[in-house]
Amino acid sequence: MSLYQTQKLKVYNSLTGEKEVFEPLSEGYVGMYVCGPTVYSNVHLGNCRTFMSFDMIFRYLKHLGYKVRYVRNITDAGHLENDAEDGEDKIAKKARLEQLEPMEVVQQYTLDFHSILQKFNLLPPSIEPTATGHIIEQIEIIKNILEKGYAYEINGSVYFDVEKFNKTNEYGKLSGRKLEDMIANTRELAAQDEKKSPQDFALWKKAEAQHIMRWPSPWGDGFPGWHLECTAMSTKYLGETFDIHGGGMDLKFPHHECEIAQAEACNGHAPVKYWLHANMLTLNGKKMAKSTGNNILPNEMFSGENNILSKPYTPSVVRFFMMQAHYTSILDLSDEALSASEKGFQKLMDAIGSMDNLPTSASSSFNVEEWKQKGYDAMNDDFNTPMLTANLFEAVKRINLIKEGKETITQKDKELFIETMHSFVFDILGLENQNSAMLNSDKLSSVVGLLIQLRNEARANKDFSTSDKIRDQLAEMGIQLNDGKDGTTFSLS
Ligand SMILES: [Zn+2]
Numbered sequence: 001m002s003l004y005q006t007q008k009l010k011v012y013n014s015l016t017g018e019k020e021v022f023e024p025l026s027e028g029y030v031g032m033y034v035c036g037p038t039v040y041s042n043v044h045l046g047n048c049r050t051f052m053s054f055d056m057i058f059r060y061l062k063h064l065g066y067k068v069r070y071v072r073n074i075t076d077a078g079h080l081e082n083d084a085e086d087g088e089d090k091i092a093k094k095a096r097l098e099q100l101e102p103m104e105v106v107q108q109y110t111l112d113f114h115s116i117l118q119k120f121n122l123l124p125p126s127i128e129p130t131a132t133g134h135i136i137e138q139i140e141i142i143k144n145i146l147e148k149g150y151a152y153e154i155n156g157s158v159y160f161d162v163e164k165f166n167k168t169n170e171y172g173k174l175s176g177r178k179l180e181d182m183i184a185n186t187r188e189l190a191a192q193d194e195k196k197s198p199q200d201f202a203l204w205k206k207a208e209a210q211h212i213m214r215w216p217s218p219w220g221d222g223f224p225g226w227h228l229e230c231t232a233m234s235t236k237y238l239g240e241t242f243d244i245h246g247g248g249m250d251l252k253f254p255h256h257e258c259e260i261a262q263a264e265a266c267n268g269h270a271p272v273k274y275w276l277h278a279n280m281l282t283l284n285g286k287k288m289a290k291s292t293g294n295n296i297l298p299n300e301m302f303s304g305e306n307n308i309l310s311k312p313y314t315p316s317v318v319r320f321f322m323m324q325a326h327y328t329s330i331l332d333l334s335d336e337a338l339s340a341s342e343k344g345f346q347k348l349m350d351a352i353g354s355m356d357n358l359p360t361s362a363s364s365s366f367n368v369e370e371w372k373q374k375g376y377d378a379m380n381d382d383f384n385t386p387m388l389t390a391n392l393f394e395a396v397k398r399i400n401l402i403k404e405g406k407e408t409i410t411q412k413d414k415e416l417f418i419e420t421m422h423s424f425v426f427d428i429l430g431l432e433n434q435n436s437a438m439l440n441s442d443k444l445s446s447v448v449g450l451l452i453q454l455r456n457e458a459r460a461n462k463d464f465s466t467s468d469k470i471r472d473q474l475a476e477m478g479i480q481l482n483d484g485k486d487g488t489t490f491s492l493s
Pocket of ligand 1: 034035036230255
């Protein structure tokens with residue numbers, strides 16, 4: 001029996017505005033799509049929070065025993081400046097400014113994205129497709145939408161006809177907007193605008209002569225609209241209908257709204273069962289923005305090289321800080337808040353580290369099963385990680401009481417307690433005990449340093465059998481001693 005059969009998960013569905021019992025389309029399997037980054041600059045800490053939230057969700061679904069196919073794309077074409085319909089491609093612009101090939105820009109920032117996410121201990125998605133790798137699929141979808149009559153071609157570009165779609169479907173249902181209000185609130189179409197209505201969005205844009213990222217199509221050389229890639233890749237890898245679509249709150253409109261319209265126009269039914277949106281991260285109470293200087297890069301957090309911070313913080317401390325808030329709430333980052341999280345994180349790691357040595361008794365004075373279920377109840381309530389964290393600190397309290405002899409635990413309960421604590425902290429929240437890894441490497445250096453000193457003394461006393469024994473036995477353990485002009489150093493082989 002899988003855990004998901006006994007742990008009833010509820011998720012907040014942005015589409016209905018309600019917490020719903022999570023029932024995937026096929027029992028035991030979950031298809032999840034999350035909008036990935038546009039790789040034209042270093043990944044933003046706010047985006048890291050979004051991806052970390054969905055990493056926690058991915059981890060929990062897997063923990064419950066679901067077989068999860070998690071698709072997170074890389075946007076490497078088609079995303080125009082200001083998320084607008086006109087304007088320069090974000091990647092092409094960066095390539096022009098830095099005199100690089102667009103694919104050099106893509107490579108550079110994809111590597112940066114992966115390296116930061118790895119530091120935060122995010123699991124890789126099952127598939128990470130790119131927009132440029134799916135041009136053919138995108139063209140096929142446009143043909144399909146044209147055939148169904150929900151798009152029109154003009155001067156080598158193809159636009160989605162929002163008004164026509166809205167006659168039979170409901171455009172705006174995810175973001176709670178009404179097309180009539182949108183029309184009333186927009187200015188007249190500019191004279192040079194070729195769209196029928198300002199609400200229409202591009203499925204394919206004609207490439208002007210200077211546009212470097214271009215592909216041939218039935219409508220001439222051009223490039224796909226930004227919203228289209230997610231419809232193409234989610235359909236290809238997860239099917240016409242799948243379980244979870246996630247992304248940042250800021251993508252609800254227009255991006256996700258347009259995804260729904262495209263898929264419904266193509267297939268005649270809704271693409272997604274549960275829409276999940278992660279909220280934003282602010283810095284010292286204000287929106288993060290490069291232009292105002294109220295901004296911090298992930299690497300600056302780890303090195304402490306930003307005057308917003310008094311010191312560096314490890315990726316796990318930052319992750320713990322993020323997990324202490326619910327993913328649908330706005331979270332404000334500040335030096336004080338991080339410093340408080342660091343103290344909490346250390347307390348938690350110290351307590352976990354001491355669990356193996358807890359004394360056991362003939363009976364338990366507290367109910368480990370009940371504590372464990374409280375942790376699951378928190379996660380089952382729309383992934384309530386702050387509630388889970390509170391339950392972990394309840395465990396820290398118990399651990400200390402057991403040490404002081406004020407609470408008792410049986411050997412069997414102790415094993416369950418340790419195992420559950422590890423599941424919650426390391427498997428589900430994705431934390432790592434980085435401080436202890438650092439501490440261990442410090443300890444290793446001191447121990448090997450001591451052995452090097454003893455070996456030097458043995459050599460000075462011409463006791464070569466001892467000095468050789470130290471060198472050879474360390475080598476057997478994979479620790480290589482290297483004698484140089486300035487003394488002996490060691491390396492791990
Ligand atoms: Zn998307």
